[in-house]
Amino acid sequence: MEFQPFVRTRMLDAKPAPVTSVGPAGWIRRNLFDGPLNAAMTLVMAFVIFLLLSHLLPWVFLSVWHAESLAECREIIDQRYGTGHSGACWAVIHERFFQLVYGFYPPELYWRPNLTFILMLGALAPILFTQLPRKMMVFSALFPFLGAWLLWGGSVWQPVLVLAGFGIGFAAWTALAKVNGILAIAAGLILPVLWWVFAMEPVVNGLHAVIPLGLEPVDSTQFGGFMVSVVIGVTAITLSLPLGIMLALGRQTDLFIVRTVSIGFIEFIRGVPLITLLFVASTLLNYFMPPGTNFDLIVRVIIMATLFSAAYIAEVIRGGLAALPKGQYEAADSLGLDYWQAQRLIIMPQALKIAIPGIVSTFIGLFKDTTLVSIIGILDPIGLSNAIRADSAWQGIYWELFAFIGFVFFIFCFSMSRYSMYLERKLNTGHR
Incomplete structure (x- = not known):
């Protein structure tokens, strides 16, 4: 038989993959019946x-x-x-x-917490999503004062003069920064406190007597439900992150006093249960204020929750700093950057990327821990559920209330978790 050579001149069309390896059937086979x-x-x-x-x-x-x-x-x-x-x-x-x-917030004033919540989302948006215009950060900085005034009410001059206290501190720090750095920091911290504690209230009363602008006051005892959890949780989360960063840096500094104070604070707070700090906030913290000072209970709880979370955030960030290779610090030195420039431009961005999962886990735990405030008399959702079950009409009901409360908390916590994953993907966290 004579051999006939053959050379293919046209590529064969690709055949479809087997049904059992693609689509839903393929996914089931690979993941469930492998x-x-x-x-x-x-x-x-x-x-x-x-x-x-x-x-x-x-x-x-x-x-x-x-x-x-x-x-x-x-x-x-x-x-x-x-x-x-x-x-x-x-x-x-x-x-x-x-x-x-x-909670027991006046029904005719529900528009105030509703508006506060909407404005809060607008204030958080430029912080969470960098695609938005940076000019929106001005509103983010002003929102805490506006939100507090909407919720608690009172004279409009109260948040204005609280904001003025920060202006006094910044002006003092700017004026003394070139003379003495330590003195400038001390003045920037002490003068606002003195203004808020001793001088602000008479000025507020005087201005309100001349120009009486304000909203109907609402006492903290009328706050309750998920509104309390959101107010305490979001405020403590927002404040604890920068404080935790400063504590983490303070723990690693060569300045003996700063390092000792930072380590002592972190170890003490991490060694004490949050419920103990809440009892301190409800009973003891008011004794450190001048006689006659009305230190709001929710504000005291926010302070303790912030300090508690900041201690844990500091350790998480310290882990991120420890994970950075020494060459990153040497690179910052070789560029001639000072300490704060190196931290802001090179060290801290990388450490925060590494620490994102731990930071978000701490935030989720803090938000769930806001339910502990029911023990000191603040009626959060858990406290209100106990009050509802004490009503003779609803005695014996359990699962429905706790299922609803758990579902709402799940929505908040799951949203934080998904944002963490989004942020990790955006910043390419991890090694490829």
Whole structure:
């Protein structure tokens, strides 16, 4: 037989991948049935999930949303689904929704916390998302004073003169910075405190008597529900990060006094339970103020929560600093940068990228720990749930209240976790 040479002149068309290796079927095969052990675990977990959902879904969806008591809820469930059927009584959420959100805040003033929450999102936006114009940071800096005034009310001159205290401190620091650095820092810290404690209130009263502008005051005892958790959590998170950075730097400095104070503060705070600090805030902190000073309880709790979180943030950031190779510090020195320039431009950005997961975990833990304030008499969602269950109409109800509270906390905490992942991807955190 004569050999006939053949040379292909046209490429064959690509054949589709096997059905079992692409699409949903491929994903299931790779992730759920990749071997006997994986397949057995998949079947066992599917059976467990089926058992859980078969009991949970009827309880969630075969429920009552409108009733005035737990007894009425159970009567409606028996009439609709038969005697002995177990269903959720979501009517308690419907009846006490505004109380769980606002506590005992006056209903006609709900627009103030609502507006504060919207403005808070606007103030956080340029901090969380760098694509936004940097000019928006001016509003971010002013929001704490505006938000506090909206929530607590009172004279408009109160937040204006509190802001003026920071201006006094900055002016003192600027004037003395070229003379003596230590003196400039001391003046920048002490003068605002003296202004706020001794001089501000008479000036506020005088200005308000001449130009009476303000909102109806609301006492902290009327705050409650998720509003308290958001106010304490967001404020403490915002303040604890810069304070934690300063503590982390102070712990590594060569200045003996600064290092000793930083280490002592961090170790003391980390060695004391948060609930102990909250008791200190509710009972002892007011004794350090001048007689007659009304130091708001929520402000005291914010201070203690901030200090508690800052100590843990400092250790997380110290871990990020320790993870940086020594060459980064040497590179900063070779460029002729001073200490603060090196920290701002080279060291701290890299350390913060490394520490992002730990920082966000600390923030999530702090936000969940705001439920501890119920122990010192602040009616957060947990405290309000106890008050609701003490009502004779809702005695015996548990799961519905705690499920709703847990779901709302999950939304906040899951959002922080997802933002952390977004930030890591954006900054290319990790080694490739």
